[in-house]
Amino acid sequence: MDFSDLPDDELWLQMQDDLYDGMKEEVTAETEEALKRGYSPTEVLEKGLVAGMDIVGVDFRDGVLFVPEVLMAANSMKSGMEILRPLLTETGAPRVGKVVIGTVKGDIHDIGKNLVAMMLEGAGFEVINLGVNVDADKFLAAIREHKPDIIGMSALLTTTMPYMKVVNQALIDERLREEVYVMAGGAPVSEAFSMAVGADAYGRDAATSVEIAKAYMESMRKQPK
Amino acid sequence: MTNRFIDLLAKSRAENSPIMVDGGMGTMLFAAGLMFGDPPEMWNALPDKQDKVRGVYRGYLEAGSQIILTNTFGGTSFRLKMHNLQDRTFELNRLGVAMAREEADKFGPDRVVAGSIGPSGELFEPMGKLTYESAVEGFARQAEGIAAGGADVFWIETMSDLQEVRAAVEGARKAAPHLPIVATMTFDTKGFTMMGVSPSQAVHELSALNLAAMGANCGNGPDELEATICAMHQTDPNVILVAKGNAGMPQLVDGRATYNATPEHMLEHARRFRAFGATIIGACCGSTPAHIKAMTEALRTLPPLDPSTVELTVPLPERKVASSDKRARRERRG
Ligand code: B12
Numbered sequence: 205m206d207f208s209d210l211p212d213d214e215l216w217l218q219m220q221d222d223l224y225d226g227m228k229e230e231v232t233a234e235t236e237e238a239l240k241r242g243y244s245p246t247e248v249l250e251k252g253l254v255a256g257m258d259i260v261g262v263d264f265r266d267g268v269l270f271v272p273e274v275l276m277a278a279n280s281m282k283s284g285m286e287i288l289r290p291l292l293t294e295t296g297a298p299r300v301g302k303v304v305i306g307t308v309k310g311d312i313h314d315i316g317k318n319l320v321a322m323m324l325e326g327a328g329f330e331v332i333n334l335g336v337n338v339d340a341d342k343f344l345a346a347i348r349e350h351k352p353d354i355i356g357m358s359a360l361l362t363t364t365m366p367y368m369k370v371v372n373q374a375l376i377d378e379r380l381r382e383e384v385y386v387m388a389g390g391a392p393v394s395e396a397f398s399m400a401v402g403a404d405a406y407g408r409d410a411a412t413s414v415e416i417a418k419a420y421m422e423s424m425r426k427q428p429k
Numbered sequence: 430m431t432n433r434f435i436d437l438l439a440k441s442r443a444e445n446s447p448i449m450v451d452g453g454m455g456t457m458l459f460a461a462g463l464m465f466g467d468p469p470e471m472w473n474a475l476p477d478k479q480d481k482v483r484g485v486y487r488g489y490l491e492a493g494s495q496i497i498l499t500n501t502f503g504g505t506s507f508r509l510k511m512h513n514l515q516d517r518t519f520e521l522n523r524l525g526v527a528m529a530r531e532e533a534d535k536f537g538p539d540r541v542v543a544g545s546i547g548p549s550g551e552l553f554e555p556m557g558k559l560t561y562e563s564a565v566e567g568f569a570r571q572a573e574g575i576a577a578g579g580a581d582v583f584w585i586e587t588m589s590d591l592q593e594v595r596a597a598v599e600g601a602r603k604a605a606p607h608l609p610i611v612a613t614m615t616f617d618t619k620g621f622t623m624m625g626v627s628p629s630q631a632v633h634e635l636s637a638l639n640l641a642a643m644g645a646n647c648g649n650g651p652d653e654l655e656a657t658i659c660a661m662h663q664t665d666p667n668v669i670l671v672a673k674g675n676a677g678m679p680q681l682v683d684g685r686a687t688y689n690a691t692p693e694h695m696l697e698h699a700r701r702f703r704a705f706g707a708t709i710i711g712a713c714c715g716s717t718p719a720h721i722k723a724m725t726e727a728l729r730t731l732p733p734l735d736p737s738t739v740e741l742t743v744p745l746p747e748r749k750v751a752s753s754d755k756r757a758r759r760e761r762r763g
Contacts, residue, residue: 263751267619267621267749268750268751269625269751271556271625272556272624273625275556276555279555279556308466309466310465310466310467310511312511339466363455363465363686364465364466366685367465367466397681
């Protein structure tokens with residue numbers, strides 16, 4: 205697989221297309237090619253992977269693409285991300301902050317949560333991804349072990365959303381609530397719901413979530429707790 | 430060997446009459462105190478909860494359901510594994526069905542017990558890790574329990590992936606080759622399933638599986654379900670269709686999902702489902718015995734609607750084309 209003859213602007217387009225079509229090997233090769241040309245890991249992430257995923261997001265919302273296509277696209281993004289992750293760690297100055305993220309108990313939806321995790325990594329956060337079906341005990345254990353700045357909870361089912369409140373209560377009971385900034389997300393979750401379960405912030409989508417996380421870290425830098 | 434479900438279908442055909450199935454199970458159990466995130470199937474084995482499960486069965490039988498679905502929806506070994514209950518797959522399914530059998534038999538010899546089989550919750554390769562063979566085995570384990578509990582029919586429901594339906598059918602046949610099978614899919618994504626299956630595609634592909642009936646359940650409320658049923662009926666007017674939709678859409682009130690369609694709404698929809706071509710009619714999430722009672726009475730006592738005068742309120746599902754220019758992209762790749 206050789207993309208060396210493509211001009212730069214076409215390389216980005218090609219990368220977005222291949223990501224759209226879930227062509228994992230191609231996306232991997234294009235990621236490497238772009239790095240070889242001297243683009244920074246952040247640029248490759250933004251201009252290639254994230255830009256491609258944005259188109260996927262729009263077409264999914266509009267009913268052009270369905271779950272299989274979105275998952276294949278997310279998998280290709282992941283393979284590109286695996287190349288970029290170590291580089292982001294190297295080049296990025298000190299880590300922006302640490303996030304523990306997971307989908308709550310009873311829920312196995314993880315596409316959106318994984319996107320948020322990848323975008324946070326792209327923005328320089330260290331992310332500990334607990335996966336799906338995460339109960340309060342697991343969140344507590346991860347907080348004790350990793351001492352994150354932020355915890356993120358995802359839920360996609362109306363039957364699992366209320367579990368966020370259980371986790372929040374466990375944090376309060378264990379006197380860990382003051383230690384972390386709690387973010388909630390997932391398609392059916394809303395600003396109002398996030399506040400009702402006791403979270404500090406609601407992340408509507410991956411980009412907004414990264415902004416909020418960054419803003420929080422910024423405020424902590426100015427005014428440590 | 431006679432089968433109650435097959436008999437019921439024969440009677441319905443002879444009399445040209447609809448068949449009533451039940452309403453939601455999960456939402457009823459939540460109302461009875463099931464905690465969010467906990468597996469409903471566990472209640473089949475808890476002495477102090479069993480009567481709540483029986484209560485739901487009784488409620489629907491009293492309301493007029495000729496078929497009741499068992500509390501085994503999440504009873505595949507895959508789903509139970511999430512709660513570390515995979516080793517109890519056979520037992521939890523058998524118990525859930527056996528209670529339904531007992532309750533149904535109290536109401537007479539013609540009430541049918543349908544063993545509910547829901548999705549595994551896993552994705553097939555290459556999207557996920559599930560292989561076809563392991564899916565068949567997982568469904569077979571559940572189906573063995575369902576057959577042992579005394580079900581009349583396997584009821585595969587809320588499916589979005591055709592491959593998974595095939596695996597569930599094969600697993601069920603492995604466990605009990607003599608039992609009839611019904612399969613319904615959920616068309617909740619712009620008229621398609623989450624995996625992008627259209628109602629007409631579902632009819633075409635499911636027809637190859639030798640099912641007793643097929644159709645649609647759950648989804649985004651009765652209006653969309655009418656369009657789904659209409660599309661399925663147009664594809665093949667000869668298949669026996671199941672319409673089992675949610676009682677409207679969930680709204681969060683005090684952190685709990687509440688559904689907005691009343692028994693009066695659903696009664697009108699029951700007549701419309703019938704007019705659009707459904708034979709087996711019931712409801713899904715958010716419905717209660719009160720909804721089923723109203724629907725049963727309406728279908729029994731009110732005159733059938735004239736199909737030529739009934740209009741859909743939402744359009745039939747249609748494939749959309751990408752806004753991004755696909756052709757340019759293909760050309761670039763060469
Ligand atoms: C993909 C999918 C699945 C896949 C999941 C695969 C996977 N690995 O994740 C499979 C097929 C396995 C699945 C299973 C089920 N699903 Co499903 N599924 C969906 C679907 C189609 C898309 C969800 C998705 O990935 N969206 C794309 C991502 C990018 O968006 P997102 O998750 O919202 O994430 C964004 C934001 O919310 C935010 N965000 C997300 N998480 C977080 C976390 C934090 C901390 C922050 C800050 C932000 C944030 O940022 C993300 C990126 O922008 C939705 C319908 C839909 N169109 O939304 C149904 C849906 C969520 N599923 C639904 C249902 C009912 C189920 C099942 C129960 C089906 C069944 N009957 O068995 C099972 C549940 C199993 C379980 N216990 O969890 C219902 C939920 C209904 C309800 N109100 O509760 C939906 C809404 C479909 C419907 N209309 O009925 N499902």
